[in-house]
Amino acid sequence: MILPIVAYGDPVLKKEAEDIEKDSPELQQLIDNMIETMHNSEGVGLAAPQIGKSIRLFVVDASPFEEDEPTLSNFKKVFINPIILEEEGKEWDFNEGCLSIPGIREDVSRKPKITIEYYDREWNLKEEQYDGIAARIIQHEYDHIEGVLFTDHLTGLKRTLLKTKLNNISKGNVKVNYRMKFPKK
Numbered sequence: 001m002i003l004p005i006v007a008y009g010d011p012v013l014k015k016e017a018e019d020i021e022k023d024s025p026e027l028q029q030l031i032d033n034m035i036e037t038m039h040n041s042e043g044v045g046l047a048a049p050q051i052g053k054s055i056r057l058f059v060v061d062a063s064p065f066e067e068d069e070p071t072l073s074n075f076k077k078v079f080i081n082p083i084i085l086e087e088e089g090k091e092w093d094f095n096e097g098c099l100s101i102p103g104i105r106e107d108v109s110r111k112p113k114i115t116i117e118y119y120d121r122e123w124n125l126k127e128e129q130y131d132g133i134a135a136r137i138i139q140h141e142y143d144h145i146e147g148v149l150f151t152d153h154l155t156g157l158k159r160t161l162l163k164t165k166l167n168n169i170s171k172g173n174v175k176v177n178y179r180m181k182f183p184k185k
Contacts, residue, residue, distance in 0.1 A: 009170025
């Protein structure tokens with residue numbers, strides 16, 4: 001089922017998410033719905049807060065970037081209760097966007113390599129390292145479960161310049177080709 005994506009301005013996007021219990025009912029269905037929602041909205045990642053659920057869960061599909069990084073051709077993962085253990089390297093800029101903030105893209109600096117611990121869909125505990133675009137997507141989605149948006153990484157001046165656009169998004173004055181829920185509409 002395709003779920004509506006919560007727009008900028010909704011308090012759930014600024015809240016630190018709660019851990020998920022292993023026997024959480026309907027978790028597998030929620031994961032399937034999130035993957036379907038992500039693909040329907042042409043995203044490469046989707047975190048549970050973006051569909052109004054303040055839980056530590058996100059899904060990624062980096063395959064649209066396989067032309068830039070061939071190793072991403074089948075990079076599809078589910079992250080449950082993740083913890084980024086380490087971020088390494090010299091920060092690099094990359095133009096990011098967000099399904100909850102449609103129509104706005106900005107350069108964000110992040111470290112190029114991460115080590116993350118998480119449970120996969122079958123509740124196997126994993127500790128893995130990622131770099132490049134895969135690391136960037138994971139960091140962006142991880143921020144969501146920490147209550148951080150990519151716009152929080154921008155300078156104060158840049159955020160001030162985007163204020164009108166951000167307010168318009170929260171009011172629903174934005175054109176999107178996927179279902180959204182606007183907090184001020």
